[in-house]
Amino acid sequence: xxxxxxxxxxxxxxxxxxxxxxxxxxxxxxxxxxxxxxxxxxxxxxxxxxxxxxxxxxxxxxxxxxxxxxxxxxxxxxxxxxxxxxxxxxxxxxxxxxxxxxxxxxxxxxxxxxxxxxxxxxxxxxxxxxxxxxxxxxxxxxxxxxxxxxxxxxxxxxxxxxxxxxxxxxxxxxxxxxxxxxxxxxxxxxxxxxxxxxxxxxxxxxxxxxxxxxxxxxxxxxxxxxxxxxxxxxxxxxxxxxxxxxxxxxxxxxxxxxxxxxxxxxxxxxxxxxxxxxxxxxxxxxxxxxxxxxxxxxxxxxxxxxxxxxxxxxxxxxxxxxxxxxxxxxxxxxxxxxxxxxxxxxxxxxxxxxxxxxxxxxxxxxxxxxxxxxxxxxxxxxxxxxxxxxxxxxxxxxxxxxxxxxxxxxxxxxxxxxxxxxxxxxxxxxxxxxxxxxxxxxxxxxxxxxxxxxxxxxxxxxxxxxxxxxxxxxxxxxxxxxxxxx
Amino acid sequence: xxxxxxxxxxxxxxxxxxxxxxxxxxxxxxxxxxxxxxxxxxxxxxxxxxxxxxxxxxxxxxxxxxxxxxxxxxxxxxxxxxxxxxxxxxxxxxxxxxxxxxxxxxxxxxxxxxxxxxxxxxxxxxxxxxxxxxxxxxxxxxxxxxxxxxxxxxxxxxxxxxxxxxxxxxxxxxxxxxxxxxxxxxxxxxxxxxxxxxxxxxxxxxxxxxxxxxxxxxxxxxxxxxxxxxxxxxxxxxxxxxxxxxxxxxxxxxxxxxxxxxxxxxxxxxxxxxxxxxxxxxxxxxxxxxxxxxxxxxxxxxxxxxxxxxxxxxxxxxxxxxxxxxxxxxxxxxxxxxxxxxxxxxxxxxxxxxxxxxxxxxxxxxxxxxxxxxxxxxxxxxxxxxxxxxxxxxxxxxxxxxxxxxxxxxxxxxxxxxxxxxxxxxxxxxxxxxxxxxxxxxxxxxxxxxxxxxxxxxxxxxxxxxxxxxxxxxxxxxxxxxxxxx
Numbered sequence: 008x009x010x011x012x013x014x015x016x017x018x019x020x021x022x023x024x025x026x027x028x029x030x031x032x033x034x035x036x037x038x039x040x041x042x043x044x045x046x047x048x049x050x051x052x053x054x055x056x057x058x059x060x061x062x063x064x065x066x067x068x069x070x071x072x073x074x075x076x077x078x079x080x081x082x083x084x085x086x087x088x089x090x091x092x093x094x095x096x097x098x099x100x101x102x103x104x105x106x107x108x109x110x111x112x113x114x115x116x117x118x119x120x121x122x123x124x125x126x127x128x129x130x131x132x133x134x135x136x137x138x139x140x141x142x143x144x145x146x147x148x149x150x151x152x153x154x155x156x157x158x159x160x161x162x163x164x165x166x167x168x169x170x171x172x173x174x175x176x177x178x179x180x181x182x183x184x185x186x187x188x189x190x191x192x193x194x195x196x197x198x199x200x201x202x203x204x205x206x207x208x209x210x211x212x213x214x215x216x217x218x219x220x221x222x223x224x225x226x227x228x229x230x231x232x233x234x235x236x237x238x239x240x241x242x243x244x245x246x247x248x249x250x251x252x253x254x255x256x257x258x259x260x261x262x263x264x265x266x267x268x269x270x271x272x273x274x275x276x277x278x279x280x281x282x283x284x285x286x287x288x289x290x291x292x293x294x295x296x297x298x299x300x301x302x303x304x305x306x307x308x309x310x311x312x313x314x315x316x317x318x319x320x321x322x323x324x325x326x327x328x329x330x331x332x333x334x335x336x337x338x339x340x341x342x343x344x345x346x347x348x349x350x351x352x353x354x355x356x357x358x359x360x361x362x363x364x365x366x367x368x369x370x371x372x373x374x375x376x377x378x379x380x381x382x383x384x385x386x387x388x389x390x391x392x393x394x395x396x397x398x399x400x401x402x403x404x405x406x407x408x409x410x411x412x413x414x415x416x417x418x419x420x421x422x423x424x425x426x427x428x429x430x431x432x433x434x435x436x437x438x439x440x441x442x443x444x445x446x447x448x449x450x451x452x453x454x455x456x457x458x459x460x461x462x463x464x465x466x467x468x469x470x471x472x473x474x475x476x477x478x479x480x481x482x483x484x485x486x487x488x489x490x491x492x493x
Numbered sequence: 494x495x496x497x498x499x500x501x502x503x504x505x506x507x508x509x510x511x512x513x514x515x516x517x518x519x520x521x522x523x524x525x526x527x528x529x530x531x532x533x534x535x536x537x538x539x540x541x542x543x544x545x546x547x548x549x550x551x552x553x554x555x556x557x558x559x560x561x562x563x564x565x566x567x568x569x570x571x572x573x574x575x576x577x578x579x580x581x582x583x584x585x586x587x588x589x590x591x592x593x594x595x596x597x598x599x600x601x602x603x604x605x606x607x608x609x610x611x612x613x614x615x616x617x618x619x620x621x622x623x624x625x626x627x628x629x630x631x632x633x634x635x636x637x638x639x640x641x642x643x644x645x646x647x648x649x650x651x652x653x654x655x656x657x658x659x660x661x662x663x664x665x666x667x668x669x670x671x672x673x674x675x676x677x678x679x680x681x682x683x684x685x686x687x688x689x690x691x692x693x694x695x696x697x698x699x700x701x702x703x704x705x706x707x708x709x710x711x712x713x714x715x716x717x718x719x720x721x722x723x724x725x726x727x728x729x730x731x732x733x734x735x736x737x738x739x740x741x742x743x744x745x746x747x748x749x750x751x752x753x754x755x756x757x758x759x760x761x762x763x764x765x766x767x768x769x770x771x772x773x774x775x776x777x778x779x780x781x782x783x784x785x786x787x788x789x790x791x792x793x794x795x796x797x798x799x800x801x802x803x804x805x806x807x808x809x810x811x812x813x814x815x816x817x818x819x820x821x822x823x824x825x826x827x828x829x830x831x832x833x834x835x836x837x838x839x840x841x842x843x844x845x846x847x848x849x850x851x852x853x854x855x856x857x858x859x860x861x862x863x864x865x866x867x868x869x870x871x872x873x874x875x876x877x878x879x880x881x882x883x884x885x886x887x888x889x890x891x892x893x894x895x896x897x898x899x900x901x902x903x904x905x906x907x908x909x910x911x912x913x914x915x916x917x918x919x920x921x922x923x924x925x926x927x928x929x930x931x932x933x934x935x936x937x938x939x940x941x942x943x944x945x946x947x948x949x950x951x952x953x954x955x956x957x958x959x960x961x962x963x964x965x966x967x968x969x970x971x972x973x974x975x976x977x978x979x
Binding site: 054055057058060062063065067068069070071078093095096100101102106108109110113115117119120125126127128129130132133141149155156157158162163165166173182188190191194197199200201213214216219222225226227228231232233236349350353364365369370371372373374375380384 | 533537540541543544545546548549550551552553554555556557559564567578579581582586587588591592594595596599601602603604605606607608609611612613614615616618619622623627635636637638641642643644645648649651652655656658659660668672673674676677678679680683684685686687688693698699700701702705708710711712713714715716717718719720721722724835836839850851853854855856857858859860861866870
């Protein structure tokens with residue numbers, strides 16, 4: 008069942024199975040034994056249902072048997088995984104480099120002795136940060152803070168922006184007695200009425216600070232108290248972008264104008280915008296793209312109005328757009344003041360420019376502040392990305408995927424529309440959400456795991472070891488499924 | 494240098510070294526080679542300073558060489574650790590049971606394939622939850638949700654309380670169109686003006702929701718926008734508690750009365766209290782205790798006013814009070830609606846009563862929702878706690894520690910006061926914060942690592958393998974240090 012490092016030559020196009028496995032320890036195709044979830048998954052879901060809400064559980068996995076691009080479930084079904092744990096598996100399942108890391112006795116201590124990183128870091132911590140996160144630092148940034156997850160990363164990034172904004176307002180002098188006493192009871196001026204500007208359709212996490220900037224689905228926000236912060240429209244573009252340059256530029260200009268109006272309005276309201284947060288591609292909100300020109304102009308607006316500019320790369324970061332960071336597609340030397348990450352980076356955290364560093368200890372702080380064992384894994388992941396030129400592979404696979412989606416939407420005009428993507432970070436819309444959901448199930452029945460996003464989109468989120476032959480295999484199966492819905 | 498499972502007999506009291514090592518793989522005493530931080534720590538701090546704010550870094554550690562109760566630094570200094578990474582190391586460094594777990598090939602997959610637990614859990618997830626977290630579930634609770642850290646645990650616990658409160662208000666009917674549309678722009682009624690009541694001196698974390706309930710130090714809260722939520726006084730008691738029963742009861746009655754007033758007042762203000770959050774012992778805020786009677790009455794007030802009762806055991810949970818949960822000291826069958834945890838539990842999360850479970854999927858959700866590899870470690874930690882009767886050991890060590898502190902405050906009346914504790918979760922006050930800080934440094938110079946808390950307290954947070962002979966060794970050294978300050 009397992010292929011091991013087959014040569015790249017001799018590729019032939021086949022309809023129902025991947026032609027070969029270039030990926031070390033990949034399977035040669037899906038294998039479906041039961042409907043999904045199968046009986047074992049159903050029994051486990053019932054068991055877990057006694058402990059937790061299981062309404063979101065798809066099925067249970069046999070991670071031990073999963074390999075490369077293939078996720079194996081507890082009923083022995085093997086699926087090509089084009090969703091990869093909500094886009095969080097960088098180089099496939101059970102990659103040999105990662106397994107080797109765990110068995111290396113030198114690494115044992117990192118797993119069993121989790122330190123309080125902010126006060127007692129391990130000896131190799133600076134080196135490992137340099138080897139891992141700093142080796143892929145965004146342009147203009149040489150400082151990084153690790154955190155345990157995406158939400159904590161954004162929460163602390165927001166705090167860094169608030170702290171910096173107020174320090175600037177105070178002229179970098181010490182806080183007043185009134186600052187220090189009022190903050191203890193949640194009141195201004197110590198807890199100031201500052202805001203973060205976010206965009207409609209954005210997803211930045213689900214803790215209370217993040218949630219005030221998340222606007223993708225009502226169910227995420229319903230019943231949770233929030234802040235009166237400004238929400239700008241995100242451009243609603245027509246795809247393919249290059250065919251609607253003029254119309255899209257107009258739409259982007261409208262959004263930028265409204266953004267600037269909101270900054271002024273909220274300042275007048277007494278809730279100045281300390282920072283602007285945006286995803287390079289709105290993911291959870293429906294894979295909404297904007298042009299490099301839009302981001303370049305937005306960054307300028309932020310600077311003009313003294314707002315920090317925070318690019319949230321939790322989902323886009325790590326290579327799936329064909330560049331390590333999606334913001335690299337903007338071609339800027341100074342793309343942001345803060346870039347947050349998590350998911351494929353295996354650790355959460357955020358990079359920031361020097362001036363965004365908190366002035367005192369214990370302001371950006373918690374017990375763990377990340378997990379050094381995740382930094383070890385990230386070092387290996389980056390080694391694999393470099394050694395196997397995975398960003399080039401993503402660009403190649405992504406081109407094949409997007410071209411395939413373009414062809415399919417021509418073939419099924421009533422069913423599919425708005426194919427879009429960067430690298431393998433692609434999406435396509437289905438005529439309605441019910442049909443979208445049915446297509447996802449039928450595709451899974453045929454051994455391919457996809458995810459939805461937005462109202463009626465399908466999002467493609469393979470890992471970085473998803474090769475061109477995986478794309479062709481997927482397109483063939485997808486075509487068969489779509490034919491059923493024609 | 495390493496002792497291995499020496500018999501318990503033949504103990505003799507010595508002044509500068511622990512008499513024996515009952516703990517497997519413990520050292521036999523501290524060994525100081527340099528001042529702390531030593532030259533290697535200083536060089537690494539400088540290196541890390543190029544990447545992060547390092548003002549809170551004490552020194553760099555050699556975790557590989559650390560064992561049991563002893564933390565070894567990069568300059569070869571070996572210290573008895575009575576702070577244990579801000580109270581987050583349950584059974585000492587490099588415990589053989591945990592090392593064995595990492596080398597077990599069956600566990601490799603849990604380390605390298607981190608799943609999106611909410612949608613694709615691993616096969617053993619329900620069993621591991623049952624073996625670990627459910628085996629120590631608080632009275633009346635059989636449901637638990639894991640999270641990545643303490644702040645995320647509390648944030649999601651608050652969300653669960655808000656969701657439950659609003660569902661009750663709606664009579665468990667579907668949210669209105671207005672609910673669903675208004676929440677998307679952060680407005681009521683979808684984002685309702687609900688509140689969480691917390692206590693002055695509390696620490697519940699540093700993300701924006703948690704931070705609105707944290708009131709221990711200004712530096713944690715300064716410059717961060719907050720919510721107008723009610724803050725009740727936490728009793729300021731006189732110690733030892735048993736000598737001031739009448740005075741303390743009066744103080745507690747005052748606080749309870751004010752709490753109830755605040756609940757009424759905030760309801761009238763249109764910001765009803767959905768939940769009350771409290772620590773069984775305020776830790777970061779200065780190790781402030783309250784009686785079982787206080788908590789019993791507070792829990793009744795919560796029920797009376799329809800507020801959920803959330804006990805935050807992030808620092809108190811895991812055995813250091815002599816019971817697995819500090820709230821067990823209250824002797825209640827129904828101590829809480831929610832109990833949150835992290836630190837010594839190695840994974841964050843919260844238990845909750847059935848009615849606190851969110852009604853729909855994706856309301857309490859994020860990508861990782863914890864980390865199954867941490868559940869594996871927790872299973873082993875709990876096995877060790879049971880096998881080695883560590884809760885009994887903690888009670889024994891704690892009694893020796895508290896009695897020793899009582900004796901020292903009699904001996905040094907101008908210097909020390911207010912010795913207090915439960916199990917080894919002890920603290921003592923120093924005359925002022927400058928002297929406190931000097932004592933901490935001098936004690937560290939002599940090879941014992943302690944932590945501060947509150948304005949002028951020293952907190953003791955050893956791991957659960959801290960034995961009576963470690964206590965005596967500590968007391969001897971501490972006595973020597975205090976003599977310098979007399």
